Amino acid sequence: MCRASDLAIRTRRLRKVFSGKVAVRNLTLDVSRGEVFGFLGPNGAGKSTSIKMLLGLVFPTSGEAEILGRPAGDVKTRSKVGFLPEHFRFYDWLTSTELLKLHGRLYGMSHGMLRERVPALLDLVGLAPHPDKPLRDFSKGMLQRIGLAQALLNEPDLIFLDEPTSGLDPFGRRLVRDIIKAQRARGATVLLNSHLLGEVEITCDRVAFIRDGEVVETRQLNGESEEQITVSIRAVHVNAEVVDGLSQWTPSVRVDGERLTLTLSSNALLPEVVRYLVAKGADVYEVTPQRLSLEERFLQIVGSDGGL
Amino acid sequence: MGVWIMTGVTFREAARKKMLWMALAAGGAFLILFGTGLHFQAKDFAAHGMNPVLRREMSFAMLTMGLYAVDLLAVLLTILTSVDTLSGEIASGTIQAVATKPVPRWQVLVGKWFGFVGMLTAYIAIMVGGVNAVTYVTAGVTARHLIRGCLLMWMESLVLLSVTFAFATYFSTLTSGVLALGLHGLAFLGGWIEQFGALTQTQPAVSVGVVASVLMPSEALWRRAAFEMQSPLANAMRISPFSTLSVPSKAMVFYAALYLAIALVVAIRRFSQRDL
Numbered sequence: 001m002c003r004a005s006d007l008a009i010r011t012r013r014l015r016k017v018f019s020g021k022v023a024v025r026n027l028t029l030d031v032s033r034g035e036v037f038g039f040l041g042p043n044g045a046g047k048s049t050s051i052k053m054l055l056g057l058v059f060p061t062s063g064e065a066e067i068l069g070r071p072a073g074d075v076k077t078r079s080k081v082g083f084l085p086e087h088f089r090f091y092d093w094l095t096s097t098e099l100l101k102l103h104g105r106l107y108g109m110s111h112g113m114l115r116e117r118v119p120a121l122l123d124l125v126g127l128a129p130h131p132d133k134p135l136r137d138f139s140k141g142m143l144q145r146i147g148l149a150q151a152l153l154n155e156p157d158l159i160f161l162d163e164p165t166s167g168l169d170p171f172g173r174r175l176v177r178d179i180i181k182a183q184r185a186r187g188a189t190v191l192l193n194s195h196l197l198g199e200v201e202i203t204c205d206r207v208a209f210i211r212d213g214e215v216v217e218t219r220q221l222n223g224e225s226e227e228q229i230t231v232s233i234r235a236v237h238v239n240a241e242v243v244d245g246l247s248q249w250t251p252s253v254r255v256d257g258e259r260l261t262l263t264l265s266s267n268a269l270l271p272e273v274v275r276y277l278v279a280k281g282a283d284v285y286e287v288t289p290q291r292l293s294l295e296e297r298f299l300q301i302v303g304s305d306g307g308l
Numbered sequence: 309m310g311v312w313i314m315t316g317v318t319f320r321e322a323a324r325k326k327m328l329w330m331a332l333a334a335g336g337a338f339l340i341l342f343g344t345g346l347h348f349q350a351k352d353f354a355a356h357g358m359n360p361v362l363r364r365e366m367s368f369a370m371l372t373m374g375l376y377a378v379d380l381l382a383v384l385l386t387i388l389t390s391v392d393t394l395s396g397e398i399a400s401g402t403i404q405a406v407a408t409k410p411v412p413r414w415q416v417l418v419g420k421w422f423g424f425v426g427m428l429t430a431y432i433a434i435m436v437g438g439v440n441a442v443t444y445v446t447a448g449v450t451a452r453h454l455i456r457g458c459l460l461m462w463m464e465s466l467v468l469l470s471v472t473f474a475f476a477t478y479f480s481t482l483t484s485g486v487l488a489l490g491l492h493g494l495a496f497l498g499g500w501i502e503q504f505g506a507l508t509q510t511q512p513a514v515s516v517g518v519v520a521s522v523l524m525p526s527e528a529l530w531r532r533a534a535f536e537m538q539s540p541l542a543n544a545m546r547i548s549p550f551s552t553l554s555v556p557s558k559a560m561v562f563y564a565a566l567y568l569a570i571a572l573v574v575a576i577r578r579f580s581q582r583d584l
């Protein structure tokens with residue numbers, strides 16, 4: 001369990017109701033500092049509303065939310081936060097340089113700082129050849145890139161990226177991945193909301209599956225997993241009594257000839273199960289942990305209706 | 309600091325989107341038309357050897373008519389240019405990237421408000437000054453209390469601006485525009501009912517006008533401005549359609565100032581507390 005000061009994001013029973021319609025039911029979430037955290041869920045699961053509550057754009061109906069140790073919406077804390085909205089809209093009569101300077105000034109950055117930072121960011125997002133182009137002449141992908149640059153202006157400690165790869169070609173998606181990696185290396189926390197599960201799987205340290213405004217499951221993507229796994233075991237001399245004995249580790253065992261399929265709450269339990277089987281006289285020929293892919297788990301949680 | 313950044317952005321937006329230049333171009337065209345009409349009128353008066361007093365009063369009537377047209381243009385400019393700035397940005401989501409910066413929401417709103425105040429101040433000063441300059445050059449008369457009248461017209465625009473902002477924090481662009489124009493229309497109608505009531509000495513009609521001014525004091529400010537600017541004789545004789553038969557009191561001007569402040573506070577409170 002992390003101390004509150006180690007957390008970049010902390011919510012407890014966060015709830016938002018819009019005109020009688022529940023958008024976020026009960027969001028309890030901890031995101032550690034320095035983590036790249038993925039928010040996954042079907043359309044209408046409450047992901048964007050949750051992000052807006054954390055940023056102080058939407059006021060919660062009940063519950064608590066903190067970012068960087070301060071209540072969500074705290075004006076001073078926003079100087080350490082970057083945000084790329086899901087549909088980044090902007091003053092399209094500005095040029096890319098003017099837009100970044102405007103947002104930089106809203107962050108309280110000096111003209112001197114902006115003189116260095118703005119060209120560097122335009123270069124980072126591949127817009128260096130277009131410093132004076134009005135945004136109304138930008139393509140969708142270019143707008144997404146300038147939005148991303150805007151979210152990184154203040155070298156934030158916490159970055160919210162709501163569908164950052166929307167409208168981007170493969171080069172743009174790779175750019176987003178590289179930027180997220182660079183932010184993690186810098187020690188920043190990134191909350192990534194994306195429908196592209198492949199991107200999330202590559203980029204994130206941990207993900208939360210959200211449905212109906214609740215965290216259904218969190219899953220570690222890098223390093224040792226503490227998540228539930230399904231194991232397929234091929235063994236002989238396994239009688240009904242031995243199968244019953246497996247109930248201490250798993251609520252359900254499927255037996256199909258020599259093959260046992262069981263679900264364990266953690267990978268760490270697997271050696272114990274194997275030791276038990278061998279001790280009971282079973283001959284174990286094969287043990288195959290079957291980790292569900294992010295996409296399979298997503299579909300399992302969302303269901304066939306896609307959350308609609 | 310956030311206030312001045314947003315003021316600058318709003319002013320720049322008006323200039324970059326050519327709103328300000330188009331308004332000034334239309335205003336320039338109006339001044340040319342007004343000056344041409346006045347020139348031929350003055351020439352005609354001279355040719356017919358019109359009595360100088362009557363000539364002066366006719367010129368004053370033309371001046372008041374010109375100022376009345378400027379007032380109408382300023383009212384429309386105020387509502388039409390400002391109505392989309394909050395509700396439009398809320399609806400499109402443009403406000404999200406701004407409202408998540410370390411700037412309190414009230415500063416965003418007040419900054420935008422000051423931006424429009426700057427634009428309207430320039431417009432009213434140029435147009436009222438222009439109408440007076442044209443009248444002085446062609447007919448030799450200017451408004452009696454020019455600064456006082458100009459300030460009252462400016463205040464009328466500020467009242468409408470604040471009310472439009474307040475509506476825009478609750479409703480969509482279209483609804484806010486309809487409400488702001490509708491409320492001014494109510495005040496306009498109430499003003500005329502009050503005028504006719506005063507002319508026919510029908511007290512209930514005057515009361516209807518006063519109630520309309522309490523609901524929206526914009527038109528009352530124009531009538532006070534007209535009273536301050538036109539000739540004393542026209543005011544006394546009640547000969548012009550722009551004469552103020554029932555002059556809004558100074559208390560009404562103070563009420564309008566209070567109304568303006570309350571509308572702005574309502575806008576700030578609502579904008580600070582609403583979901584974006």
